[in-house]
Amino acid sequence: MLPIAPLMIEHRLIEKMISAIRKEIERVESGGPIDPGFIDEAVDFIRVYADRCHHGKEEDILFRELGKKALSFYDRLMMEELVGDHRKGRENVAQLVTAKERYLRGEKDQSRVILDHLRFFVEFYPKHMEKEDRHFFLPSMSYLAPNELEAMLAEEQVFDRELIHRIYREKVAEAGKDRS
Numbered sequence: 001m002l003p004i005a006p007l008m009i010e011h012r013l014i015e016k017m018i019s020a021i022r023k024e025i026e027r028v029e030s031g032g033p034i035d036p037g038f039i040d041e042a043v044d045f046i047r048v049y050a051d052r053c054h055h056g057k058e059e060d061i062l063f064r065e066l067g068k069k070a071l072s073f074y075d076r077l078m079m080e081e082l083v084g085d086h087r088k089g090r091e092n093v094a095q096l097v098t099a100k101e102r103y104l105r106g107e108k109d110q111s112r113v114i115l116d117h118l119r120f121f122v123e124f125y126p127k128h129m130e131k132e133d134r135h136f137f138l139p140s141m142s143y144l145a146p147n148e149l150e151a152m153l154a155e156e157q158v159f160d161r162e163l164i165h166r167i168y169r170e171k172v173a174e175a176g177k178d179r180s
Contacts, residue, residue, distance in 0.1 A: 003062065003152035004137040006160075010054045011129045017045050018125050025118050034111045039100045046093050046121065053163055055086045057156050058132075062140070065152060069143040078136050085128045092120045 024038050063079055071079065096117035103110035141149065 002141055003149055003156055004141060006153075006156055007054065007057060007062070008133055008137065010049075011133060014050050014054065014125055014129065017042070017050075018122055021118050022122050025115055025122065028111070028115060034100075034103055034114055036100055036104060039096065039114065042118070042121075043093055043097055043100075046089065048167065050125075051086065051090060051093070052167065053160065055089075056163070057159055059083060059086065061152055061155050061159065065148060066140055066143060071140075071143060075136070075140060075143075078131070079140075082128070082132060082136065085124070085131075089121075089124065089128075092117055092124070 021042055024035065024042075028034060063083065066075075066079060096114065099110045099113040099117060103114060144152070
């Protein structure tokens with residue numbers, strides 16, 4: 001199995017969450033209220049699964065290894081663009097959280113801002129994943145030897161196994177900070 005196979009499989013789950021976000025947008029646009037619980041779930045999914053897990057493996061493993069290779073101008077540019085996309089996603093999540101907090105403090109005009117940030121994800125992720133699936137992942141494999149591909153796949157499996165522990169160590173450290 002190529003190390004990109006798990007990444008492409010992860011795209012399918014992200015697509016399902018994007019579908020749920022699309023439905024939530026339609027519900028709110030049809031007159032329903034903003035659901036802060038849904039926003040929290042979407043933010044958690046995007047931050048933990050899409051960014052820490054999925055983009056983490058891309059940036060910390062695949063892109064790291066490809067960065068050691070003599071990539072074509074196009075492939076290096078594409079990799080840099082993908083990293084920039086990841087950064088845009090992180091920024092949008094942070095802005096969505098801020099808009100939700102303001103909405104909860106009574107700033108009801110933030111509902112439009114919340115919807116704009118949700119629309120960002122509905123538009124962003126399909127294009128981003130297509131870029132990776134069709135224009136980057138498969139061509140990038142030609143730069144790596146079979147033993148490098150196997151080592152990356154093994155590293156991705158360790159990354160997945162250790163991710164939950166890393167996340168909760170960070171949460172416990174944050175909870176233990178002096179708040180006085």
